[in-house]
Amino acid sequence: MSGIARDLISLGVLHETQTVHGQGRPSILLDLHPEGAFFVGISLLEDPAPMVLSDFNGNIVARRTMPLSRDPEVIADLISEALPKLLAERKDAAQKLYGLGVALSGFVDERQASCVQSTLLGWQDVPLANIIRQKSGIDTFIENDAKAVAVSEKLFGNARDIRNFSVVSFDDGIGCAHFIGGKLYRGNHGGAGEIAHCTIEPGGSPCRCGKRGCLDTVASLKAIKEMAKAEGLSCHSMNDLETEASLGNAAAIRVLHRAGNALGLAIAHLIQFNDPGMILITHVEGRFDGLFGTVMRQSVEANVLPRYAGQTPIRTQRVDGDLWARGAASIAAHNFLIGPTPN
Template structure:
């Protein structure tokens, strides 16, 4: 954008905008890119300078865990895999021990790293400091941010996996110019995150978005959370594959189940209909409650254009007011394994941009 465009957007005078951009250029956070003609006069476009600041993103969504060095525009500069210890102290030390090698590989001086984010599966508190509970890791009330910060001297923030992906989407993705959107993560578990009025909505206790544990079948299977019939027991990838095997279907991925359904298997078709309908209904309720500008359904599966996705979309359309259904695009997006590392770094980037660090 030009200085004039920026000034108009944030309500600053030409002189104030000029002084502000000069300061940010001197600090190395902005750069001038190219010149355009505006009303007969040349104007210079400004952009964020990728090397203006760096952030560490730690993903605990896989084992080994992935640690990435990420620039100010969300690009991965270097990455390293480390063992994902479920001992919080041991993991914090592993992260600290990996940083010198990571920054050296990326050619970045350690003092240019502004902060760190960690993404994990679980409930995180309002301060993004403590893991309240993670069934996957077996954690409860773990002060992970403090453990890492003590060893690295870096401002550290932890975040739920779906919320980290949503922050990444807001800073660097299709939702950059959206004020309200919802992101759904569909994997071994199911998560959701909501941006409302340009801010990540966390709820009163950090639990906003826990759709995995909405009850969809009161007579259903026990859930790992201790409840009965949660969405997680019907529509997560683990639930789909477990049910497929229970029905005698040999399947290791959603693609396998889709292939069996395409061959005419009534049990596979019934399974995908049940899972897709449950997830679609949950998304429909989110649309009814939040009225987002967009819903992004993120997944790792290669096959996400078959019966499951079709039924999910049909369930959304059938259970949302026609006006909202027609105005709320549903985007399907496959994410790579490094998405949560960039998402974690994005959490730290957001704190940096908001002046928290």
């Protein structure tokens, strides 16, 4: 082991961090060298599309943006044009670039190569990774946005020491992904974890996926704002809605109860299915310290078996706008470190 460690240190992959004194000889702790490798991450969930350069510890060291397109060939061209400018912001990044990741909304195949379907982008069976690889010359991997966030949390975030956990991303849409036995669980076709399109209100509002009553139509940030508007409320954010509810506005209370109950029910199902060690809810906008979060937690506890009640920590994390681009870079890092995710 000492010989292998020395080789990895000399290659710049590992570095010594601190000396730990105890019984016997002191131990020297090792960690990944932050400048040992770099990865590019791109999010196709926003316009303009953010592009980041990440080091080996998951830190973002450079940023750029590019126009968002629905044409895969145009996307590949835009990435190829922007890459040299992004890499120029960090010395040696071009020589140590080991992969490029793309996060998008939709289903991705088990090889992290093709977008099977994306309603947001209007795609079906698009071999995006290969198109980008051919034009950029860089190993490229694509992934569903929620799964990319889960990989980021496992490699660099709150879930590094947890083998079984689920990430629920709360935004205009709801995403979900699972790590089981320390590995990202994708299912046989890459579609595992899509709670957004689980039917939560049979016969309910139509969903963009073509079904009715999906969780996305009730508990997503977009759905909550639409329900508030339908109730005649002039609330432009969750903070506004929570404020109205705290003042006793019955319509605001009704909207938050409906959404919180729905999200809590879906999370209760996750707990029943997988018995995870943690549920992590990430959100860019929104609040989980008011009525919505309270109702959600009450709904979780009311809909799991009594023996599971209170056993699964549910953590919420306010994240920045780099969430999906950082997750995309983590997908490239994951493939470099561990290799492709098995089914």
